[in-house]
Amino acid sequence: SQQGEEDPQALSIQEGENATMNCSYKTSINNLQWYRQNSGRGLVHLILIRSNEREKHSGRLRVTLDTSKKSSSLLITASRAADTASYFCATDRGPGGYNKLIFGAGTRLAVHP
Amino acid sequence: DVKVTQSSRYLVKRTGEKVFLECVQDMDHENMFWYRQDPGLGLRLIYFSYDVKMKEKGDIPEGYSVSREKKERFSLILESASTNQTSMYLCASDRGSTINQPQHFGDGTRLSIL
Numbered sequence: 001s002q003q004g005e006e007d008p009q010a011l012s013i014q015e016g017e018n019a020t021m022n023c024s025y026k027t028s029i030n031n032l033q034w035y036r037q038n039s040g041r042g043l044v045h046l047i048l049i050r051s052n053e054r055e056k057h058s059g060r061l062r063v064t065l066d067t068s069k070k071s072s073s074l075l076i077t078a079s080r081a082a083d084t085a086s087y088f089c090a091t092d093r094g095p096g097g098y099n100k101l102i103f104g105a106g107t108r109l110a111v112h113p
Numbered sequence: 114d115v116k117v118t119q120s121s122r123y124l125v126k127r128t129g130e131k132v133f134l135e136c137v138q139d140m141d142h143e144n145m146f147w148y149r150q151d152p153g154l155g156l157r158l159i160y161f162s163y164d165v166k167m168k169e170k171g172d173i174p175e176g177y178s179v180s181r182e183k184k185e186r187f188s189l190i191l192e193s194a195s196t197n198q199t200s201m202y203l204c205a206s207d208r209g210s211t212i213n214q215p216q217h218f219g220d221g222t223r224l225s226i227l
Contacts, residue, residue: 031213042117042203042218043156050213088155092212098163099144099212100171103156 006089006107014112019076021107023089024069030092032065033101034074037086046074046087079111116140119204119219127227132191134222136204143209145187146216147171147179150201162187163209194226 007022023032031050035043049056049065049072056063062075076083086108090101120135138145144163148156148171158171160179168179176198180188187206191198202222207214 033215035218040221040223042220043205043216045215045217048213048215090156098161098169099207099209099214099216100146100158100161101216102158103148105153105155 006087006104008107009105010108010110012110012112013079015079015081017079017111019079019083019109019111021074021087021109023072023074023104025072025089025091025102026070027091028094029067030094032063032072033090034061034063034072035088035090035103037088037106039085043088076109079109081111081113083109084111085109117204117206117217117219119202119222121222122220123223123225125225125227126191126194128193128195130191130194132194132224132226134189134191134202134204134224136187136189136219137185138187138206138217139185140206140208140217141184142206142217143184144207144214145181146205147177147187147189148203148205149173150203150221156203159189196226198224199226200224 033048034046037043047058047063060077065072086106088106090103117138126132147159150156162168162181178190204219205216207216
């Protein structure tokens with residue numbers, strides 16, 4: 001089952017611009033995570049936000065979570081060519097779900113020099 | 114840093130073969146996961162293990178089995194490979210204990226079934 005759905009599917013920007021990606025989900029969650037994947041590589045964890053948090057920052061990354069709308073956004077400020085990658089949101093499955101995550105289909109971000 | 118190592122980056126097999134994908138993590142993590150990744154579908158969970166010899170089916174277990182005889186190693190087995198199992202396979206681990214854990218991924222195995 002696919003819970004997280006990212007929007008847009010693809011995003012193309014110039015270096016220095018900000019990139020915003022959105023994620024929507026369907027059921028109650030304990031946490032939402034964002035991951036990054038460079039072409040042909042595994043996923044790298046970026047940030048985890050708990051259901052009782054509204055915003056979290058890590059370097060140039062800012063994540064917001066709105067549980068009433070079941071949505072999250074990832075903002076990358078002052079983007080660089082090295083930020084070119086696919087970005088995925090993932091949610092847990094609620095109580096008793098261990099840490100099994102449900103991933104969305106991802107947003108492909110291209111940052112042009 | 115946690116390291117999750119998948120034994121092969123690329124693998125080509127024939128239909129009907131029994132295929133083994135190996136994954137090793139070096140951080141004494143409790144949980145290990147196998148996903149497959151297909152374009153437009155994101156990652157889908159195949160199997161999950163929360164302890165040695167303990168396993169649980171994920172969302173798409175059909176045609177797969179797993180083995181976890183040692184804590185650090187989690188194997189995915191394609192019992193009789195078929196062309197629709199051509200995909201990117203990703204292994205991940207986390208330290209368990211609570212649900213709010215990041216997962217750590219290997220670099221993936223791109224498997225082609227001919």
